[in-house]
Amino acid sequence: MGVPVAKGRVSIIVERCKSCGFCVEFCPTKVLALSSAFNSKGYHPPHVVEPEKCSGCDLCGMYCPDFAIYATKIAPPKEAARES
Amino acid sequence: MNDFINSVENPVERFLRTDRMPHIWCPGCGIGTTVNCFARALIESKIDLQSLALVSGIGCTGRVAGYVKLDSFHTTHGRAIPFATGLKLANPKLNVVVYSGDGDLSAIGGNHLIHAARRNIDLKVICVNNLIYAMTGGQTAPTTPGHAITSTAPYGSYEPAFNLPHLVEAAGAVYVARWTTFHVRQLARSIAEVFQKKGFGFIEVISPCPTLYQRRNRLGDGLDTMKYYKEKSKVRHGAPTNEVGLTMTGEIIVGKFVDRDRPDYQTLMRTQLSESLGERFVESAEMVCS
Numbered sequence: 001m002g003v004p005v006a007k008g009r010v011s012i013i014v015e016r017c018k019s020c021g022f023c024v025e026f027c028p029t030k031v032l033a034l035s036s037a038f039n040s041k042g043y044h045p046p047h048v049v050e051p052e053k054c055s056g057c058d059l060c061g062m063y064c065p066d067f068a069i070y071a072t073k074i075a076p077p078k079e080a081a082r083e084s
Numbered sequence: 085m086n087d088f089i090n091s092v093e094n095p096v097e098r099f100l101r102t103d104r105m106p107h108i109w110c111p112g113c114g115i116g117t118t119v120n121c122f123a124r125a126l127i128e129s130k131i132d133l134q135s136l137a138l139v140s141g142i143g144c145t146g147r148v149a150g151y152v153k154l155d156s157f158h159t160t161h162g163r164a165i166p167f168a169t170g171l172k173l174a175n176p177k178l179n180v181v182v183y184s185g186d187g188d189l190s191a192i193g194g195n196h197l198i199h200a201a202r203r204n205i206d207l208k209v210i211c212v213n214n215l216i217y218a219m220t221g222g223q224t225a226p227t228t229p230g231h232a233i234t235s236t237a238p239y240g241s242y243e244p245a246f247n248l249p250h251l252v253e254a255a256g257a258v259y260v261a262r263w264t265t266f267h268v269r270q271l272a273r274s275i276a277e278v279f280q281k282k283g284f285g286f287i288e289v290i291s292p293c294p295t296l297y298q299r300r301n302r303l304g305d306g307l308d309t310m311k312y313y314k315e316k317s318k319v320r321h322g323a324p325t326n327e328v329g330l331t332m333t334g335e336i337i338v339g340k341f342v343d344r345d346r347p348d349y350q351t352l353m354r355t356q357l358s359e360s361l362g363e364r365f366v367e368s369a370e371m372v373c374s
């Protein structure tokens with residue numbers, strides 16, 4: 001233990017993003033940041049900077065006015081099965 | 085990195101006409117966030133999509149009708165509620181949602197709003213209130229707070245504004261709630277909840293229009309406005325609606341203000357007609373267009 005393991009994974013549909021920053025600001029664990037890359041409309045989409053901190057809560061997905069980001073939960077590893 | 089993928093598995097996709105994306109709404113506009121919450125409410129409430137119809141008026145918010153993958157209709161300005169009323173009367177089993185802007189619903193459509201609430205027509209109204217007529221260039225709306233600069237009030241608005249929750253409660257709505265686009269989970273829950281109510285339900289969503297309202301008033305962009313909502317909103321369920329009026333930079337009272345029961349229009353009609361006509365009252369089968 002000790003090393004945080006990501007419980008969620010974010011997907012970003014970069015071409016839909018308009019760089020509003022809502023997802024970055026309201027992610028409770030600050031997983032995201034706006035990147036310096038451009039999409040084809042000239043917006044800076046977010047990227048994942050702290051992947052292991054993602055809980056998969058999908059708040060970023062709910063805030064996005066452009067349906068450009070969403071998160072899924074990662075199933076926890078089956079500890080019991082490994083130990084026995 | 086596996087985070088930069090062009091996937092189409094977003095859970096809200098199945099409620100959207102993705103072929104029409106990216107949508108026309110400006111960066112930082114809150115309307116898309118409300119649609120996102122609406123889609124989540126559809127998932128949460130497990131409502132039968134075949135039973136659902138969405139009606140919008142004209143405006144930036146009115147465009148919602150064109151982006152949802154549901155039976156929807158984009159009516160003329162101010163006429164979303166009368167169209168929706170007809171739809172509901174003809175097909176009483178439909179769940180009819182009216183999704184429109186503050187100007188559409190409370191200015192040109194204001195008369196329909198109060199009378200639909202008075203009659204308690206079984207409609208679920210989602211009113212995106214950006215405090216302005218956005219689509220036409222930012223004119224003063226009945227909801228524009230005092231002192232705000234608009235394209236028709238370059239020296240500041242001085243008209244007293246409508247307090248929409250108070251208005252619709254007084255007119256007879258059975259469910260009245262207000263959230264902002266910051267309150268995504270609460271908003272989705274409220275929308276799911278209003279589907280459970282029979283009668284006239286009204287949810288006001290305070291939403292940024294960075295392009296025309298915030299910019300002209302030096303209130304920053306969409307994100308600045310979301311931070312203002314976060315900082316200045318107070319949840320007060322059951323707050324007396326006469327106390328929830330909005331100002332330009334003050335506190336925003338949010339929550340569920342009204343949740344009561346009274347017979348809806350069609351129940352009243354049935355009761356009255358059965359009473360006066362007795363056996364002679366026969367309801368015709370629902371109208372189905374094919």
Ligand SMILES: Cc1ncc(C[n+]2csc(CCOP(=O)(O)OP(=O)(O)O)c2C)c(N)n1
Binds near residue numbers: 187218219220
């Ligand atoms: C009969 C008629 N009058 C006026 C207009 C012009 N008009 C279009 S949208 C609009 C106001 C929209 O305001 P609101 O409902 O608040 O929507 P928003 O754009 O702010 O989302 C007006 C006055 C029209 N389309 N039709």
Ligand code: SF4
Binds near residue numbers: 010026031057060
């Ligand atoms: S799913 Fe939750 S924790 Fe993960 S990036 Fe989105 S908001 Fe942050």
Ligand code: SF4
Binds near residue numbers: 016
């Ligand atoms: S919320 Fe959506 S549109 Fe805004 S920056 Fe994030 S991904 Fe882009």
Ligand code: SF4
Binds near residue numbers: 108144295296
């Ligand atoms: S003008 Fe205002 S309400 Fe209309 S899309 Fe742009 S930000 Fe949204």
Ligand SMILES: [Mg+2]
Binds near residue numbers: 185213215218
């Ligand atoms: Mg408006």
